[in-house]
Amino acid sequence: MDGSQWQRIDTAFAQQLDPKGELRIFSCYQCKKCSSGCPMERDSELHPHQIIRMVQLGRRKEALRSRGIWMCVSCQTCLSRCPMSVNTPALIDALRTMARRREIPKSARQVSLFNRVFLESLKRLGRIYELGLMGTFKVSSFDLLSDVEKFPTMLRKGKLRLFPSFSGRRVNVKRIFERTKRAR
Amino acid sequence: MIERLRYTFYPGCSLHSTAREYRESLEAVFSALGVELVELPDWTCCGATAAHATDERLALALPLENLSRAAKLRRDVAVACAACFNRLQLANQAVRQDNSVRAEMEKIIGRPYDGSVKVRHVIEILVQDVGLEAVREATRLNLDRLKVACYYGCLLARPREVSIFEDPENPALMDDCMDAIGAEPIEWPYKTDCCGAAYSLTNPAMAVRLSGEILSMAKEAGAECIAVACPLCQSNLDLRQRDIECHRGGRFELPVFYFTQLVGIAFGLAHRSLGLHRLAVSPGKVLASVGRMRQLAAPQQPEIK
Numbered sequence: 001m002d003g004s005q006w007q008r009i010d011t012a013f014a015q016q017l018d019p020k021g022e023l024r025i026f027s028c029y030q031c032k033k034c035s036s037g038c039p040m041e042r043d044s045e046l047h048p049h050q051i052i053r054m055v056q057l058g059r060r061k062e063a064l065r066s067r068g069i070w071m072c073v074s075c076q077t078c079l080s081r082c083p084m085s086v087n088t089p090a091l092i093d094a095l096r097t098m099a100r101r102r103e104i105p106k107s108a109r110q111v112s113l114f115n116r117v118f119l120e121s122l123k124r125l126g127r128i129y130e131l132g133l134m135g136t137f138k139v140s141s142f143d144l145l146s147d148v149e150k151f152p153t154m155l156r157k158g159k160l161r162l163f164p165s166f167s168g169r170r171v172n173v174k175r176i177f178e179r180t181k182r183a184r
Numbered sequence: 185m186i187e188r189l190r191y192t193f194y195p196g197c198s199l200h201s202t203a204r205e206y207r208e209s210l211e212a213v214f215s216a217l218g219v220e221l222v223e224l225p226d227w228t229c230c231g232a233t234a235a236h237a238t239d240e241r242l243a244l245a246l247p248l249e250n251l252s253r254a255a256k257l258r259r260d261v262a263v264a265c266a267a268c269f270n271r272l273q274l275a276n277q278a279v280r281q282d283n284s285v286r287a288e289m290e291k292i293i294g295r296p297y298d299g300s301v302k303v304r305h306v307i308e309i310l311v312q313d314v315g316l317e318a319v320r321e322a323t324r325l326n327l328d329r330l331k332v333a334c335y336y337g338c339l340l341a342r343p344r345e346v347s348i349f350e351d352p353e354n355p356a357l358m359d360d361c362m363d364a365i366g367a368e369p370i371e372w373p374y375k376t377d378c379c380g381a382a383y384s385l386t387n388p389a390m391a392v393r394l395s396g397e398i399l400s401m402a403k404e405a406g407a408e409c410i411a412v413a414c415p416l417c418q419s420n421l422d423l424r425q426r427d428i429e430c431h432r433g434g435r436f437e438l439p440v441f442y443f444t445q446l447v448g449i450a451f452g453l454a455h456r457s458l459g460l461h462r463l464a465v466s467p468g469k470v471l472a473s474v475g476r477m478r479q480l481a482a483p484q485q486p487e488i489k
Contacts, residue, residue, distance in 0.1 A: 039378040039394055043387070071387075074233055075378035076342035080352055089343075096237045110386040111237075118234035122246075126228040128197035137385060146388060150423055154202070157462040161201040168226035172249055172293075179292045180241040 010058030017055060017094040025091060027084040028052045034078030034088055044068035048078045048088050055091065069095045070108030110141055123177045126170030131160045189313055191262035191304070192254045193221035194272065197229050198265055203415035205459025209444040210264055210306060212457045216322060216448075217314050221262055224254055230271040233382050244285070245292045247275035252297035260302040262309055264444075266414035267381075270339035272303045273346035305340060307357045307413055307443065308348050316364040324452035327366040330470070332446065333407035333438075334358040334369050335398065337417040341376045352376065358411060358443050365450035372405035374398050379420040388427075395420045396428040399436045408470050411443040418442060422464045439467035 014025045034048035041047050046054065046068035054063040063069070069092050078088040096112075104112050117137045121128055138144050154160045167173070199207040214221055227250050236243035251272060254261045263269040279286045280299035290296050310319065334355075341352040349355035353376065359369035379398055380391030399421060402410055412418045422440040429435055440463065448458040449471070460467055 039380075040390070042393075043390055071390075073378055073381050073383055073390075074236070075338040075381070077338070077378070080342040080344050080347075090240075093236050093240065093243075097239055111383075114382070114386045115234040115237055118232070119238060119242075122229045122231065122234075126226075127200070128229050128232075130197065130201045134385065147385075153464060154423070157464070158204060159202050159462055165200055167228045169228055169249075169253075173228045173246070175294070176242065176245045176249060176292055180239055180245060 013058040013060050014055050023087040023091050028086045033081050037077045040071040044071040064099045065103050067105045067108045070111045126167030126173045129164035190220045192257045192259045193223045193262050196265040196268035198415035205462040206442040208459040209448045212453050213444050213448045216451050230268045232267050244275045247272045248289050249293050251301050252295050255301050260304045264306045266339040269305050305348050311357050319364045323365050323450045329368040331370050331408045332362045332367045333402040333410045335410050335412050336375050337414045338378050370405050374401045379417045381416045396432050409439045425465050439465045
């Protein structure tokens with residue numbers, strides 16, 4: 001077999017995702033313990049061990065456009081069971097941070113939309129105004145009807161505040177948003 | 185009588201609305217035990233999952249904004265919400281472990297902070313600082329070995345570096361606490377499985393599936409109720425219980441208490457002060473059936489605030 005059939009793998013992708021080399025991406029030897037314990041495995045086309053493999057091999061598109069990175073619920077089971085301490089949840093966060101909006105598969109857009117609405121509310125008030133968050137999310141996702149029957153129960157039980165609670169330090173939060181944006 | 189314990193309290197957003205009863209019951213129980221919680225003035229949100237899925241620096245800076253201000257108060261920070269606890273701990277550790285992260289974060293939050301504040305979960309405080317002996321002494325009512333499934337969820341147990349448990353796969357703190365108040369913590373395998381957390385809004389089908397597994401296992405293991413320490417676990421298991429029953433068929437009728445509510449019941453505190461009327465699945469039947477809860481069996485007027 002001559003060398004022409006072999007390709008060097010592109011490690012630039014992994015380095016970009018983990019510039020300090022803390023996530024131990026190349027320590028993964030595909031034992032699949034992560035995927036066996038993953039609660040989202042059934043909802044994702046790429047399972048945790050496969051996401052790590054894609055990153056090791058530098059297969060950007062497949063990793064960044066996968067539904068799997070958005071289905072991750074950050075339960076940390078994969079990390080806590082990994083024999084090599086590969087930080088899969090942090091790797092998935094890095095992929096989500098890197099993925100551009102148009103790369104997100106349609107079936108996963110709800111998740112990134114929710115994150116955006118959540119952070120928008122936090123930036124404005126310094127805290128999360130749950131009723132406002134749920135309302136804005138429902139309107140933005142064009143899904144007004146699901147779970148609508150829960151609102152009266154929650155209101156009756158005093159579980160939803162009608163008015164937002166502000167933090168007197170919300171300017172600090174705004175500043176944090178601005179400064180991290182600049183550093184991005 | 186134990187000496188007076190004081191903590192800076194970081195409630196977090198949920199304890200102000202969806203998890204009000206967690207806060208109410210926590211404050212009632214702690215004050216009965218002589219523990220003082222002083223709310224961190226003008227605390228701000230920890231960023232939760234949305235922040236760490238969007239930008240790592242943001243996810244560290246938001247908790248550190250609060251911890252750096254708490255540092256001036258020179259007391260441990262008590263946290264009740266499992267998600268806040270997890271984010272605060274992780275941010276604290278990042279600053280402690282890496283000087284370049286610390287320098288960067290100090291620039292972003294605009295004040296020095298070295299990660300020295302201790303972040304404590306309220307179960308830790310109850311079991312380790314107050315002590316189970318004091319909890320046993322304060323117990324007035326006989327819970328008659330009520331069978332409780334202690335459900336810890338993800339964020340108190342994982343990752344290992346921030347876990348408050350000796351064994352993150354089989355935590356025991358809440359079980360010990362339930363045992364001390366005369367309830368019976370059952371053995372069951374889903375103590376730290378995931379309930380679906382915030383996906384309850386973005387992918388309800390998934391939350392129904394995951395929470396359904398947990399409820400059905402608890403039922404099968406013989407639980408009469410569930411005890412939790414996380415606002416998201418509580419709302420998924422309690423508010424979604426009817427959906428889950430419709431989806432899977434059958435009835436669970438498992439009340440989902442914050443562990444502080446059960447402790448408060450055993451202490452004989454007023455049910456209203458424990459927010460028991462805010463639970464979606466009524467606890468009346470379970471508690472009346474063992475003859476402890478005449479007060480709750482009476483019809484209650486819903487409170488609108």
